Amino acid sequence: MTGNHKDKSITRRRAIAVTGGTVAAGGLAVAGYQAAFADTGTTTTEAAATASTTASESAGTCMTLMSSVTEGPYYLDNALVRKDITEGKSGVPLTLRLTVVDATDGCTPVPGAAVEIWHCDAWGYYSGYTTANPGGSAPAESEDGSTANDNTYLRGYQIANANGVVKFETIFPGWYTPRTCHIHLKVHTGGQKEDGTYAGGKVNYTGQLFFDDEIAQEIFTLEPYSKHSGSYTTLDDDMVYDGGGASSGLLTLSPVKKADPSKGYKGFLTIGIDPDAENTGAGSGGGGGEGGTPPGDAPTGPPPSDAPSASASASS
Numbered sequence: 001m002t003g004n005h006k007d008k009s010i011t012r013r014r015a016i017a018v019t020g021g022t023v024a025a026g027g028l029a030v031a032g033y034q035a036a037f038a039d040t041g042t043t044t045t046e047a048a049a050t051a052s053t054t055a056s057e058s059a060g061t062c063m064t065l066m067s068s069v070t071e072g073p074y075y076l077d078n079a080l081v082r083k084d085i086t087e088g089k090s091g092v093p094l095t096l097r098l099t100v101v102d103a104t105d106g107c108t109p110v111p112g113a114a115v116e117i118w119h120c121d122a123w124g125y126y127s128g129y130t131t132a133n134p135g136g137s138a139p140a141e142s143e144d145g146s147t148a149n150d151n152t153y154l155r156g157y158q159i160a161n162a163n164g165v166v167k168f169e170t171i172f173p174g175w176y177t178p179r180t181c182h183i184h185l186k187v188h189t190g191g192q193k194e195d196g197t198y199a200g201g202k203v204n205y206t207g208q209l210f211f212d213d214e215i216a217q218e219i220f221t222l223e224p225y226s227k228h229s230g231s232y233t234t235l236d237d238d239m240v241y242d243g244g245g246a247s248s249g250l251l252t253l254s255p256v257k258k259a260d261p262s263k264g265y266k267g268f269l270t271i272g273i274d275p276d277a278e279n280t281g282a283g284s285g286g287g288g289g290e291g292g293t294p295p296g297d298a299p300t301g302p303p304p305s306d307a308p309s310a311s312a313s314a315s316s
Contacts, residue, residue: 068206069240071281072184074126076155079116081193084169085156087148091122091171092219093256093264096209100164100187103272109164110275114188114198117168117209118155123228124176127153135177136230144224157188157198172211172219172265174228180238181216183209186281187273204273206281210241210250215265222262 100113120126124134125141128151146153154173158166175181185208191201213234219225220232235241235250242248251267 068279068281069208071186071206074120074129074132075118075184075281076128076151078152078197079118079155079157080152080196081114081157081159081198082196083156083158083167085117085154086169086171087153088146089121089148089153089171090144090146090224091174092222092225092262094170094172095264095266096166096168096170096183096251097266097268098166098168098185099270100160100166101270101272102275104274104276107270107272109160109162110189110273111160111162111164112189113160113164113166113204113273114157114191114193114201115160115166115271116155116157116186116188116198117170117183118185119170119173119183120176121154122171122174122224124174127151127155132176134174134228136228138228138230159193159198172216172225174225175216175220175232177230178233178239180213180233180235180241181211182238182240185209185271187271189273189275202278203280204275204277205271206279207271208240208249209267209269210235210238210248211267212250212253215253215261218261 096117098115100110100115101107102110118126120134121141121144123138123141123144124136125138126132127149130141130150141150154170156168158168160166173181173183185206186203187205188198188201188203191198193199217232220228236243241250244250246252246269249269251269254266254268255261255263256265257263
């Protein structure tokens with residue numbers, strides 16, 4: 001069913017358990033942490049997740065993520081190489097730490113892999129497609145008062161370090177009809193950073209990251225999310241999420257401050273790829289992308305003509 005995020009009472013905040021499985025044909029993604037994620041102030045939840053993943057990887061078993069899905073209607077091939085993708089967009093802070101490993105070779109790190117993410121803002125709008133109606137009742141995207149570039153906010157690449165780790169600073173995504181809260185991602189290999197963007201290579205994996213319903217709906221009671229009212233689609237009723245927990249892209253989330261969700265969250269996942277595979281997510285196959293009809297008046301045709309070119313510069 002769908003839940004109205006303004007009416008549901010949140011009574012507890014639960015950490016997401018790391019779940020496992022065997023490597024699927026095509027070697028997809030791995031759920032959980034690695035020790036390389038850990039900051040100095042690692043929490044008990046983070047440490048437990050790290051131990052679970054490390055044990056599985058030492059046994060040569062990669063826990064699978066969901067099958068690749070289509071990239072959806074809001075992809076733009078202009079994302080910039082940068083750690084902070086907010087561009088002034090307001091929302092609850094979210095730090096993502098993702099590790100890329102080779103699921104066909106004992107979960108060894110894939111240094112140099114490029115992880116690309118993109119997601120909507122607090123009211124459900126995507127950069128480059130800001131006239132698309134997010135459903136429910138939301139202010140116009142232009143009313144948020146940010147100075148973000150309408151073609152580039154909440155989009156970016158990071159290049160994996162020697163441990164296969166990338167880190168993004170962003171905000172907790174909002175929602176739009178008919179989807180649950182999510183982040184899109186692609187993993188690229190074989191290319192290189194060039195003039196502030198990632199060029200060349202191929203896409204090995206296209207997928208989505210998901211958020212626990214209770215945490216998401218608690219966030220949506222806060223400003224600026226609360227200005228977007230309507231029926232929020234829960235994980236059980238989402239058209240893409242298949243219910244497999246971390247093995248289906250469900251992030252492990254750790255609050256920065258348990259008593260104050262507005263201070264933000266840290267999200268963790270390990271993504272196992274087959275470096276020889278290719279899945280761009282383009283077209284109509286493989287999981288349905290957005291899982292159905294795009295929201296409202298989602299645009300069709302090519303991206304905006306004034307979208308930044310691949311030679312645009314960006315901060316690292």
